[in-house]
Amino acid sequence: MDNTSNKINLDAGFLDFTVPLKFWSKVIWILGIIIFCVGLLVQIFTFNNMLFTNKLDFTFENLIPPLICLILGGALIVGSAPTQLQRRLREIRRNTKPRDYQIRSEHSKEITNFWKLEWIHQPSSDDRGWVYAAPGPNHWNKTYRYRPDESGVLDEHPTKIGTPKPAEISTYGLISMLLILNSIPFIILFISNGSTLEYLEWKQLNNDDLKATKFKFTILKYGQIFLPVVISFIWLLVSLIKSRKVSDTLETPTSLVRSMAVGSVELVGQVRQWVTKPPTVYVGRDKSRAVQDLISWKWTYEILVETKHVVTDKNGRERIEKRRQWHQVDRDSGNHPYVLHDGTGGVLIQPNTFEDQNLGQYITKWECPHNVHDFDLFREILYASWNNGKILRHKWILHGLTIGDPCYLIGFAEPRDNDEEFVSDVQNRLLEVTGKDGTTANSRLERGSEIAVLGNSRSNFEYLLIPGMNLVIISSLVMYFIILNVL
16 A cells, blocks of 8 residues: 555645635635625725715614625635645545545435435545555454554554644634624624613613513623623633644654553554444434444434414514424434554554544434334334424434544553453553543544544634634723723
8 A cells, every 4th residue: 555646745834725626615615705705895895984974983784784794704715615634635535545435435325215205315525534545354464453464554644644734824714813803893882882771771662570671681781791702702712622632632642552551642543343343233223224333423313393483573463483493302322342453553442431532424314204104203203293393304313433444542541451362462452542531631532543633623823812812802892891881
């Protein structure tokens, strides 16, 4: 398996503004740019008009439309644009065509079960799959599963290809900074409106009882003052969590299985079968949806419910409005011990001890309309209604880590009991890896190699500095208006 012709530059540089590969992704990306530019032009036109008339009059009516365009366009751009590393990995997969890439490309499907009208979808691409070709089952030593492969360390191992470095500024960072700058006038108006709101004026507009009026007034006033701060804090908190995971991956050296020591360890390798075969998983507890070779998995069962609501318009007229929403009614998950092999040797993994698991995109999705004559749909839901609503559709989604998949983990290596029938002459057989947290990094298990795990990562500038600056700006505005009202 020679992949020398597909070497990859893992340093994304300073600026990452990448064009999508797929046609429809490009269409969405271009549409997002157009909508975003329209929002910018409307915002600029509004400001120029105010400067021309020497009247700085910000209102929700002239600030909300461009802000909606900016948010919608920015979401389309960021959602459709891959990082530079993701694009490179997809291009290499097309060239090398690893085993799981071929399976998904050739066997992905959207089919229908005629009798149940069941729609089945399996994705044709996977950003968490192998980038370079990995050894197939025919090359595995099934008797001495902890011994090294003849081909040596995996081509995708970090000791061979290195560790990716995300760009300092990507599309996400550019869009975020533009959104922050252009949303400041709206945020100022939003906070100012809440800080200047008076109870007597509010009371005259409401005919509710005194307690209800005071409660609504308090929620509205302080909600407008502190809601931007709360949203900014949540954004920073989520970014901190993501930054911590990326930092753990970048800063923790990847060990080779044959030379790993007891303690906290980062490993990258291929999932292989242990002594016992993983049990068959029945998605939705239905034997017609049986899946083999899953060592870590989870599935959810949801129903689409239509409910009727009485709503009143501005003129006081009542009408019936139908609303549809998916509700989760069942779920299940499970794990089975497996061997993680990086080419230099294998080690036993106990996935049930890892609380933080990322299994990537779904493997299969089943969906069908509600059929009152189908007994399978009524083993758990015995009626055609749900919370006074009408059941329309059923959906089952399966995520999983299968035998042969790439796997990345940070765990804790410790001595294990020799409960297998054979004795191996390699030292790594004496250890097992569990989900205990180390002193410097929290344990986690993810589907994909290290380059796939870091494919969508960002720099600390985007994770910490941009959300942090946003929180400081908005907090300063809130403090300014609070002090202004007090004085």
